[in-house]
Amino acid sequence: MVEIKYGKARVKLEDTNLIYEPAEDSFLLADVALKEADQGMRILEIGTGSGFVSAVLLANLKDISLIATEINPHAARCAKINGLELIRTDLFSGIRSKSSEKRFDLILFNAPYLPTSKDEKVPGWLNYAFDGGINGRETLYRFLDEVRGYTRPGGKILVLISSITGLEAVIIKMKSVGFKTDILERKKVSFEELMVVRGKLL
Ligand SMILES: C[S@@+](CC[C@H](N)C(=O)[O-])C[C@H]1O[C@@H](n2cnc3c(N)ncnc32)[C@H](O)[C@@H]1O
Numbered sequence: 001m002v003e004i005k006y007g008k009a010r011v012k013l014e015d016t017n018l019i020y021e022p023a024e025d026s027f028l029l030a031d032v033a034l035k036e037a038d039q040g041m042r043i044l045e046i047g048t049g050s051g052f053v054s055a056v057l058l059a060n061l062k063d064i065s066l067i068a069t070e071i072n073p074h075a076a077r078c079a080k081i082n083g084l085e086l087i088r089t090d091l092f093s094g095i096r097s098k099s100s101e102k103r104f105d106l107i108l109f110n111a112p113y114l115p116t117s118k119d120e121k122v123p124g125w126l127n128y129a130f131d132g133g134i135n136g137r138e139t140l141y142r143f144l145d146e147v148r149g150y151t152r153p154g155g156k157i158l159v160l161i162s163s164i165t166g167l168e169a170v171i172i173k174m175k176s177v178g179f180k181t182d183i184l185e186r187k188k189v190s191f192e193e194l195m196v197v198r199g200k201l202l
Pocket residue numbers: 020021022023025026029046047048049050051052053069070071072075089090091110111112113125128129130139
């Protein structure tokens with residue numbers, strides 16, 4: 001098993017044929033999340049993969065409560081090995097309570113964002129790491145349609161997107177579901193630009 005060292009965090013990584021291997025997108029989201037998170041926050045990460053981003057937060061911040069979800073059973077197991085409280089589920093489905101005291105201060109998602117046709121799908125569970133549907137935004141839009149119900153008033157969401165995903169379309173969607181948007185970070189990586197967009201619940 002490979003171990004990734006990232007600041008104070010040590011993240012174990014099982015088979016990368018089955019699980020998304022943390023890359024520039026994961027690192028960018030982790031760095032921004034560290035700046036946006038505060039002690040005492042209740043945090044949710046959707047689609048945690050190996051658990052990398054959440055493990056970085058847990059290693060660096062005291063007194064946070066953090067829950068993560070993941071659909072891929074191999075990734076879910078790896079995230080548990082990395083010490084996360086993990087719910088294996090589709091997006092928010094396994095999170096029962098939307099009562100106001102149970103809502104989250106900060107919700108993170110590095111969504112699968114590659115525009116993917118039927119012929120381009122990767123075999124097995126790993127496909128969930130990449131496949132954003134025909135326009136690259138299908139899973140992200142499903143997330144955005146639900147996320148407000150899990151965010152406390154004044155709370156924040158951070159989404160990692162790529163220039164491939166289409167920034168303008170994502171911003172319009174985030175505004176339509178009630179968030180004030182800001183682009184917090186941008187990084188050019190080979191053929192694409194990665195961005196972290198923050199939504200603040202109005
Ligand atoms: C681009 S990877 C990011 C993984 C990890 N968060 C990181 O930054 O390294 C997207 C992750 O979301 C998961 N995922 C995709 N669709 C999902 C869904 N509907 N519900 C839960 N997790 C999902 C994938 O299995 C994959 O682990």
